[in-house]
Amino acid sequence: MFELLKTDAHSKARLGRLQTTRGVVETPVFMPVGTQASVKALDPRELLEMGTQIILGNTYHLSIRPGLEIIGAAGGLHPFMNWTKPILTDSGGFQVFSLAKIRKIKAHGVEFRSHLDGSLLFLGPKESMHIQRVLGSDIAMVFDDCPPHGASAGDVKAAVERTLRWAKECREQPRAPGQFVFGIVQGANAAKLREHCAKELVAMDFDGYAIGGVSVGEPEPEMFSAVEMTEPHLPTSKARYAMGLGTPAQLVELVARGVDMFDCVLPTRVARNGTAFTKKGTISIKGGSYKADFTPIEADCECFACKHFTRAYLRHLLNVNEILGLRMVSVHNSHLFLKVMADIRAHLAAGTFGEFRREFIANYRPTEKVLLARQMHAAAKQDR
Amino acid sequence: MFELLKTDAHSKARLGRLQTTRGVVETPVFMPVGTQASVKALDPRELLEMGTQIILGNTYHLSIRPGLEIIGAAGGLHPFMNWTKPILTDSGGFQVFSLAKIRKIKAHGVEFRSHLDGSLLFLGPKESMHIQRVLGSDIAMVFDDCPPHGASAGDVKAAVERTLRWAKECREQPRAPGQFVFGIVQGANAAKLREHCAKELVAMDFDGYAIGGVSVGEPEPEMFSAVEMTEPHLPTSKARYAMGLGTPAQLVELVARGVDMFDCVLPTRVARNGTAFTKKGTISIKGGSYKADFTPIEADCECFACKHFTRAYLRHLLNVNEILGLRMVSVHNSHLFLKVMADIRAHLAAGTFGEFRREFIANYRPTEKVLLARQMHAAAKQDR
Numbered sequence: 001m002f003e004l005l006k007t008d009a010h011s012k013a014r015l016g017r018l019q020t021t022r023g024v025v026e027t028p029v030f031m032p033v034g035t036q037a038s039v040k041a042l043d044p045r046e047l048l049e050m051g052t053q054i055i056l057g058n059t060y061h062l063s064i065r066p067g068l069e070i071i072g073a074a075g076g077l078h079p080f081m082n083w084t085k086p087i088l089t090d091s092g093g094f095q096v097f098s099l100a101k102i103r104k105i106k107a108h109g110v111e112f113r114s115h116l117d118g119s120l121l122f123l124g125p126k127e128s129m130h131i132q133r134v135l136g137s138d139i140a141m142v143f144d145d146c147p148p149h150g151a152s153a154g155d156v157k158a159a160v161e162r163t164l165r166w167a168k169e170c171r172e173q174p175r176a177p178g179q180f181v182f183g184i185v186q187g188a189n190a191a192k193l194r195e196h197c198a199k200e201l202v203a204m205d206f207d208g209y210a211i212g213g214v215s216v217g218e219p220e221p222e223m224f225s226a227v228e229m230t231e232p233h234l235p236t237s238k239a240r241y242a243m244g245l246g247t248p249a250q251l252v253e254l255v256a257r258g259v260d261m262f263d264c265v266l267p268t269r270v271a272r273n274g275t276a277f278t279k280k281g282t283i284s285i286k287g288g289s290y291k292a293d294f295t296p297i298e299a300d301c302e303c304f305a306c307k308h309f310t311r312a313y314l315r316h317l318l319n320v321n322e323i324l325g326l327r328m329v330s331v332h333n334s335h336l337f338l339k340v341m342a343d344i345r346a347h348l349a350a351g352t353f354g355e356f357r358r359e360f361i362a363n364y365r366p367t368e369k370v371l372l373a374r375q376m377h378a379a380a381k382q383d384r
Numbered sequence: 385m386f387e388l389l390k391t392d393a394h395s396k397a398r399l400g401r402l403q404t405t406r407g408v409v410e411t412p413v414f415m416p417v418g419t420q421a422s423v424k425a426l427d428p429r430e431l432l433e434m435g436t437q438i439i440l441g442n443t444y445h446l447s448i449r450p451g452l453e454i455i456g457a458a459g460g461l462h463p464f465m466n467w468t469k470p471i472l473t474d475s476g477g478f479q480v481f482s483l484a485k486i487r488k489i490k491a492h493g494v495e496f497r498s499h500l501d502g503s504l505l506f507l508g509p510k511e512s513m514h515i516q517r518v519l520g521s522d523i524a525m526v527f528d529d530c531p532p533h534g535a536s537a538g539d540v541k542a543a544v545e546r547t548l549r550w551a552k553e554c555r556e557q558p559r560a561p562g563q564f565v566f567g568i569v570q571g572a573n574a575a576k577l578r579e580h581c582a583k584e585l586v587a588m589d590f591d592g593y594a595i596g597g598v599s600v601g602e603p604e605p606e607m608f609s610a611v612e613m614t615e616p617h618l619p620t621s622k623a624r625y626a627m628g629l630g631t632p633a634q635l636v637e638l639v640a641r642g643v644d645m646f647d648c649v650l651p652t653r654v655a656r657n658g659t660a661f662t663k664k665g666t667i668s669i670k671g672g673s674y675k676a677d678f679t680p681i682e683a684d685c686e687c688f689a690c691k692h693f694t695r696a697y698l699r700h701l702l703n704v705n706e707i708l709g710l711r712m713v714s715v716h717n718s719h720l721f722l723k724v725m726a727d728i729r730a731h732l733a734a735g736t737f738g739e740f741r742r743e744f745i746a747n748y749r750p751t752e753k754v755l756l757a758r759q760m761h762a763a764a765k766q767d768r
Contacts, residue, residue, distance in 0.1 A: 037697070038706040044692065066675065066700040073676050074696065082692050291450065292457045308428065308466050312458065313421070316450040322422040323707060 001180060001207055002027075002239045002260075008353045012231065012258030015348040018208075018239055020086045020138040021178035022078070025053045027239060027260040028348075030251065030341045031088060032334050033268070036061050037071075037081040040268040041323075041330040044083055050303060050335040051342060054085060054138070056263045059131045060092035060099070060123070064114055068134050076136030076176075088263070089137035091128045091170075093144040093184075094212070094243070105162070108169070109143070125166040129173035129181075137179060141210060142170040144184040149217035156188040160197045163212075171204050180207035182241060188213050189222050191229040198233035208239040211259070215244030219373035220366075224253065231258045248277060248340045249364040252357055255344055262341075267333035272326045274318040277333045279340075281365035285329060290315045303335035304328070385564060385591055386411075386623045386644075392737045396615065396642030399732040402592075402623055404470045404522040405562035406462070409437045411623060411644040412732075414635065414725045415472060416718050417652070420445050421455075421465045424652040425707075425714040428467055434687060434719040435726060438469060438522070440647045443515045444476035444483070444507070448498055452518050460520030460560075472647070473521035475512045475554075477528040477568070478596070478627070489546070492553065493527070509550040513557035513565075521563060525594060526554040528568040533601035540572040544581045547596075555588050564591035566625060572597050573606050575613040582617035592623040595643070599628030603757035604750075608637065615642045632661060632724045633748040636741055639728055646725075651717035656710045658702040661717045663724075665749035669713060674699045687719035688712070 006015040018025040032039045032047060035058045039047055047055065057077050062068075074080035077087055096102065100112035100121075109124015128143035143166050145159040163186045170181060183201035187193030201209060211230045214223045227242055234240050241261035242254050251262055267277060274286040276297045283290075285297070296306035297314070305314070305328035317325030340360075347356040366374075390399040402409040416423045416431060419442045423431055431439065441461050446452075458464035461471055480486065484496035484505075493508015512527035527550050529543040547570045554565060567585035571577030585593060595614045598607045611626055618624050625645035626638050635646055651661060658670040660681045667674075669681070680690035681698070689698070689712035701709030724744075731740040750758075 036700075036704045036706055038701055038708045041707040041711075043688075043708055043711070045688075061704075065704050066696070070676050070696060070700070074678055074694070080694075080697055082697070292454050294458055304427075304429075310458070310464075312450070312454060313464055313466070316420075316454070317422055320420045320445075320449050322420055323425040323711070324422045324427055327425075327427070327707070327711075 002237065004236060006348060007236075008256070008348060009351065010354045011256040011357070013255045013344070013348055013353050014236075014258060014260055015345060016239065016260055020180070022084065022086045022138050025086055026345055028251075028255045028341050028344050029053055029261050030337045031056045031261065031263040032337075033263050033265045034081070034083075035265075036065070037077060039334070041271070041327045042268070042334065044081075046304065046331055047334075048085075050331065051338045052085070052334075055083060055087055057087050057089045057135060057137065058092065058095065059089055059128055059135070060095035062135065063092070063123075063131050064116055064121075068131055072134045076134070078136060086138035087135075088139040089132045089135050089141065091132065091141040091143040091184075092123050093128070093141075094146045096123050097146050098148070098216075105145075109166075125169035126173060129170050129175070133174060133176045133179065136176045139180045139182060139208070140175065141182050142167045142184055142206075144186055144212055146186060146212050146216065147188065151188060153190065156186070156190060157193060160186050160193050164197060164200050167201055167206075168204060171206070182206055182208040182210050182239075184210045184212040184243070185230050185234075186213045187226075187230070189218070189226055194226065194230045195233050198230055202233065202235060206238070208241060209234045210241040210243050212243050214242060215246070215264075219377065220250065220370050221373060221377035223250075224257065227254060227257050227259065247366065247370070248279070248337060249361055249366060251337070251340060252344065252360050256353075256357055264337070267337050268330045271329035271333050274315075274325070274329060276329050277336045279336070279360070280363050282367065285311060285314050286318050287315070297329075297332050298336075301332065301335070303332050305332040305335075386621065388620060390732060391620075392640075392732060393735065394738045395640040395741070397639045397728070397732055397737050398620075398642060398644055399729060400623065400644055404564070406468065406470045406522050409470055410729055412635075412639045412725050412728050413437055413645050414721045415440045415645065415647040416721075417647050417649045418465070418467075419649075420449070421461060423718070425655070425711045426652070426718065428465075430688065430715055431718075432469075434715065435722045436469070436718075439467060439471055441471050441473045441519060441521060442476065442479065443473055443512055443519070444479035446519065447476070447507075447515050448500055448505075452515055456518045460518070462520060470522040471519075472523040473516045473519050473525065475516065475525040475527040475568075476507050477512070477525075478530045480507055481530050482532070489529075509553035510557060513554050513559070517558060517560045517563065520560045523564045523566060523592070524559065525566050526551045526568055526590075528570060528596055530570060530596055530600065531572065535572065537574065540570070540574060540577060544570050544577050548581060548584045551585055551590075552588060555590070566590055566592040566594050566623075568594045568596040568627070569614050569618075570597045571610075571614070573602070573610055573613075578610065578614045579617050582614055586617065586619060590622070592625060592645075593618045594625040594627050596627050598626060599630070599648075603761065604634065604754050605757060605761035607634075608641065611638060611641050611643060631750065631754070632663070632721060633745055633750060635721070635724060636728065636744050640737075640741055648721070651721050652714045655713035655717050658699075658709070658713060660713050661720045663720070663744070664747050666751065669695060669699050670702050671699070681713075681716050682720075685716065685719070687716050689716040689719075
């Protein structure tokens with residue numbers, strides 16, 4: 001299913017191709033997030049125009065609303081939402097552990113109360129795989145135990161053992177025709193646990209491997225180190241997916257660390273607050289300095305928003321709560337994430353990824369929070 | 385500017401053509417409402433795809449946010465919002481009398497407090513025409529006094545006199561190049577006042593005439609009678625515009641009463657609550673009966689929403705507050721209003737408007753509120 005086309009000479013970056021029953025996904029790839037069967041504020045035409053190859057859906061949310069019966073009756077998630085390209089479904093593990101009120105972790109899954117109406121539900125490897133089979137996703141994820149950032153060593157160890165046990169159960173479940181299943185490596189920032197988890201999963205022979213337990217509130221240096229301690233234990237012949245990440249600069253750095261697939265809610269989430277991503281970092285379109293700025297969000301951007309509208313107009317729309325404002329910033333942000341990945345692929349093919357990476361990182365101004373985390377990390381290193 | 389192409393043999397319905405500097409508007413026409421420089425939830429491509437010929441903007445809202453300075457700096461409302469077809473701007477009169485906290489009605493306008501931040505503002509004929517000139521609309525409306533439904537006879541009479549005085553002032557103001565100005569007939573449900581107002585305005589020779597003081601909360605029969613008592617006093621050689629109306633069935637009936645132009649917030653406003661217009665009346669897409677209904681909103685509809693999505697999917701989106709849901713119902717509703725007008729024009733051209741009207745009205749189920757108003761009207765008639 002995964003074909004490794006080329007590996008960068010100066011980093012671990014990989015150019016690849018994922019062959020699914022619904023078409024080819026060129027990697028490295030960014031997957032816009034359609035948690036509830038819709039990439040927030042965008043329609044399928046807009047997604048296709050910006051070069052979307054694959055989107056993400058969510059087992060937990062979709063099984064609560066609209067419910068499996070309705071999506072099943074529609075013939076699966078693709079026809080339900082009218083998306084014909086590949087879909088990856090998350091297993092619901094992350095949501096059960098982060099959104100729901102857990103009642104009891106049992107041997108074969110989790111008993112929890114819906115974040116919506118408090119009703120008592122149960123989700124485990126068997127249930128998750130059944131749901132993902134009915135959703136008919138092209139890539140299903142195993143049901144894992146994703147502990148929060150800062151969990152105790154004992155909790156992290158228990159989560160890894162549970163994740164492995166559940167991965168094995170998932171492996172044995174029936175699948176939708178042509179459906180791939182990816183294992184998820186947990187282990188927080190414990191190198192030994194990450195290695196153990198990765199090796200055990202690889203022994204189970206999944207179709208691809210995800211690095212989970214990132215994007216759970218950890219500072220950036222910890223996120224990179226979790227990826228760095230996991231990646232060497234994953235086979236080069238399978239796709240690697242870093243879950244829930246990240247900013248454009250982080251995507252570039254993660255590609256350089258050998259990751260092929262990404263998903264992140266950031267482009268659409270921050271758009272709803274009027275924050276636009278650019279190749280130089282984020283800007284708040286609502287800012288007064290743009291009130292008479294009749295240039296697009298980014299001068300050289302080819303997205304629908306930048307080809308049609310100015311910062312001044314978008315600022316006005318956002319300030320008077322017109323939906324077109326957040327729509328167009330969502331278009332721009334999602335387009336930018338996809339464009340960065342397309343640029344990465346082009347530079348990998350041309351053998352110029354190193355220069356691209358240097359230039360991109362030099363021009364990209366991270367948020368203050370990220371900068372502070374980096375400073376703290378550097379200071380801690382010096383203290384050692 | 386206005387060319388009357390044909391008048392229906394069995395009603396007052398007219399087929400016409402309005403020549404503006406930004407292109408021809410075929411009448412009867414429905415104008416989607418873009419109060420704050422955006423037709424709510426829709427982008428210009430969607431508007432063009434559904435056959436929009438002209439949209440409406442609002443002097444009151446736009447002068448408050450983003451303010452005239454910014455739209456002026458953009459070169460006018462068209463470039464500001466990237467809409468190249470004609471725009472009609474309302475004068476702000478209706479909003480000053482309905483939204484703002486009026487402080488004082490003066491000889492040359494109204495002193496009021498902004499509904500937004502309470503700041504003290506002044507808007508009169510001179511100010512309104514100046515704003516509309518800078519906005520650069522293709523059709524400007526005079527600044528009128530629109531009393532609420534149920535205003536006293538004295539108040540209505542005073543409003544008519546004020547409207548006429550202000551209309552004359554508006555007539556004398558400079559305009560944007562090629563900008564037309566329409567007079568507005570007030571007079572509530574007083575036939576004599578409507579006639580007086582219409583005749584005085586016609587004597588001032590405006591480029592077109594609007595029937596105002598409708599869509600102010602009156603029951604449907606009163607709305608029709610206000611139009612019926614005004615229309616005979618308007619010249620056949622100029623376009624007639626009924627402001628703020630109505631449902632699809634009302635549009636058909638108003639065309640039959642000699643009206644050429646319409647605007648209404650209904651298609652986009654009710655869409656945000658999940659209500660869809662159909663040729664048979666409205667349906668609430670959120671309703672449980674649609675949860676596994678995998679047909680489009682309307683089977684024979686050619687809109688983007690109906691070509692791509694099912695009722696079950698739209699219901700899900702609306703129930704989980706996904707923006708795509710209200711977007712697509714806004715697309716469908718606006719498309720339906722425009723399609724009804726296109727059908728009307730085709731039937732007028734073919735000489736079959738009478739049959740179309742009968743069939744449309746027979747199939748269209750009005751809301752309970754409209755039905756009740758009709759019953760009360762019929763009962764009152766019988767009592768007389």
